[in-house]
Amino acid sequence: MSDLKPIYMDHNHKTQLRAWGLAEMMRGGLYALLFCIAIGVFFFALWVVGLLLPEASKQAPGPMPYSQIEAPLTASRIG
Numbered sequence: 001m002s003d004l005k006p007i008y009m010d011h012n013h014k015t016q017l018r019a020w021g022l023a024e025m026m027r028g029g030l031y032a033l034l035f036c037i038a039i040g041v042f043f044f045a046l047w048v049v050g051l052l053l054p055e056a057s058k059q060a061p062g063p064m065p066y067s068q069i070e071a072p073l074t075a076s077r078i079g
Contacts, residue, residue, distance in 0.1 A: 050058075
């Protein structure tokens with residue numbers, strides 16, 4: 001049998017620290033990837049729900065009377 005061991009089983013502390021640091025960075029990258037995928041799935045679900053809505057609901061005014069900023073109907077001069 002050969003004496004080849006995985007790098008994280010080496011007795012050199014510098015090598016062990018390097019392997020541990022790399023493993024922690026890879027785990028953090030995996031968490032970031034899962035978080036980005038979760039955000040993507042959420043936005044995809046919103047898009048699908050938007051496709052299921054009827055077209056008339058997309059053109060309807062908002063439920064609150066002052067929820068939209070609109071330009072005045074006539075130009076008025078102040079002062």
